[in-house]
Amino acid sequence: MQLTLEHLSFYFHQCENKRLSQHTLKAYRIDLKQFYVFMKNKEMNKQEISSYIHYLNEHFKPKTVKRKLASLHAFFEELVFNEILQDNPMHKIRYKIQEEKTLPRIIQYHQLQDLFRCLNHEHHAFIQRDKAVIELLISTGIRVSELCAIKRKDIDLKDQYLIIYGKNAKERVIYLTDDVCKALKNYELTFYDYIHQQDYFFMNNQYHRLTDQSVRHIINHYTHGYHITPHMFRHTFATMLLEQDVDITYIQKILGHSSITTTSIYAYASLQRQKEIMMHKNPRHLIK
Structure with missing residues (x-):
């Protein structure tokens, strides 16, 4: 054939x-x-x-x-x-591909602090949307494409959860913290009429569906001097969970990975960070 x-x-x-x-x-x-x-x-x-x-x-x-x-x-x-x-x-057909092991790039803690400081000091028409977008990225680890695809019916702010349709339309439930819910409520209240005129929850500056590129523009607006991509929020979220001893299988489910192998890169990144700490911040260096 x-x-x-x-x-x-x-x-x-x-x-x-x-x-x-x-x-x-x-x-x-x-x-x-x-x-x-x-x-x-x-x-x-x-x-x-x-x-x-x-x-x-x-x-x-x-x-x-x-x-x-x-x-x-x-x-x-x-x-x-x-x-x-x-x-x-x-x-x-039998084949084997040796994938390169590259560490995921994460956002440093001081960069996150600067980002939220900028968010809290700006006042413009779309600030509530920007806060909701960034809160959701760092607090859930969802993909930027998943964020843009969220519909009004996918969010339950009363019971504080969100339904995400990931790769291959695989459905998963993400629970939301109080901070995220507050940001989403403020955004919805600010743009209530526009949101309820369309299917999708997030909109761009022209009141149309938010796109991946629009999210990049939002992030760039608040990260002067830093190169931060939407996907780095996902890497940062997963790495921080692992550093707080969250079981990697739970991280796999939250991120929507079909294989634990994909999630294991964060375990490797955590080990590399431990190595750097032991080599460069070891208390023994303080003893002369």
Whole structure:
């Protein structure tokens, strides 16, 4: 069987029906169109797909290869489910990718203090929205795409919880602290009429749905001199939980990771921090 554009169109349509984030959909389109170009006029068999994997390993970093193969695996699974393919050819291919171990970049404590100090000293039309966005990022560790996808019906401020639809539309419940609820209530009260005219809870300066890029602009506005990205809030949240001895399996569930392996990078980061403390802040250095 040869891959056709009709196969891709069918799959992309199925993905859109699953409430996948625009970021995920974009990645799937890039990865599968690349696969289509490589496989043009070739049979989708073990030999050709193995050649494609070899091509990826030669041209891309391990993390990128892993993502592209995950996209391919999900594509084949959907074709099998809809009886377009009899079997997933990826199941017949053995491959191993040694992923680079890179430590997640976190926001330093003094940077967080400066950020909240700036938030508390500014007064403009959208300050309540900005406070709610940043409080939610640092207090829940949700992805920026998940924050932008929150709808009014997903938030229960009375019982203090939030329903998040993560990757592959996987649902999870996130409980909210008093500080977060206060920020969300203030935002909702300030923009009540606008919020209740649309499905999505957060809006940009034009009163349309908030986007990933808008969140980056919000953060940049309060972090002069620091390079802080939305995803760094997620890394910081997870690392701080681990440093307070929270079990890593709970962190996995809160973050919505499908595998504990993904969450374990924070354990490695915590160990590296312990090493730095012992090497550079050891009390023995104070004894002369």
